[in-house]
Amino acid sequence: MSESLPGTSVTETVPSPASDEIPDEVTDAIRTLIRWTGDDPTREGLVDTPRRVAKAWREYCQGYQDEPAAHLARVFEEVGGYDEIVLLKDIPFQSHCEHHMAPIIGRAHIAYLPKDHVVGISKLARVLHGFARRLQVQERLTAEVADCIWKHLKPQGVAVVIDATHACMTARGVCTPGVTMRTSRMMGAFRDDERSRLEVMKLMGLV
Numbered sequence: 001m002s003e004s005l006p007g008t009s010v011t012e013t014v015p016s017p018a019s020d021e022i023p024d025e026v027t028d029a030i031r032t033l034i035r036w037t038g039d040d041p042t043r044e045g046l047v048d049t050p051r052r053v054a055k056a057w058r059e060y061c062q063g064y065q066d067e068p069a070a071h072l073a074r075v076f077e078e079v080g081g082y083d084e085i086v087l088l089k090d091i092p093f094q095s096h097c098e099h100h101m102a103p104i105i106g107r108a109h110i111a112y113l114p115k116d117h118v119v120g121i122s123k124l125a126r127v128l129h130g131f132a133r134r135l136q137v138q139e140r141l142t143a144e145v146a147d148c149i150w151k152h153l154k155p156q157g158v159a160v161v162i163d164a165t166h167a168c169m170t171a172r173g174v175c176t177p178g179v180t181m182r183t184s185r186m187m188g189a190f191r192d193d194e195r196s197r198l199e200v201m202k203l204m205g206l207v
């Protein structure tokens, strides 16, 4: 991505966040940020902060170590002919916006209309977290979750609705706490058939 730019070779030498080691370049960068904001990174309360921040960011962004589609690999075909909507509602998640690296805190509703098989219900949440624990925009997060389920589970329909608050809007900039953003992606039967769409929206408690 940036390998041709001078001074950016750091991206090639920094060990993967998957390893336990936290490179000095990372903690140095955080110390620089603290200093730049006006505080003293050597004072007692801040001395271990760079390491803690680095570990926190490794956790916030562990989706980069994840392959969300892999969670959909194991399916169950013995469902007694069940062919109605499967919905996982109000899944809490957190992500970070790619423009400010500020928290996005929200809830997702994920539904699909099975064809022949289902997945373990926790897997839908795992797919969400796999994409959420990266630097994101809510629109893309919504699309990635829906597309992943559509492509790998091959159901008759997928519906993903996400409500989230963005700290880059609530805590800075226009500073409007309480505002939530809603995004949705409807695929297959939920897009083409109005009755199916209405049914899933009702189950999600949105109409």
Ligand SMILES: [Zn+2]
Binding pocket: 097, 098, 099, 100, 101, 102, 166, 168, 169
């Ligand atoms: Zn932002």
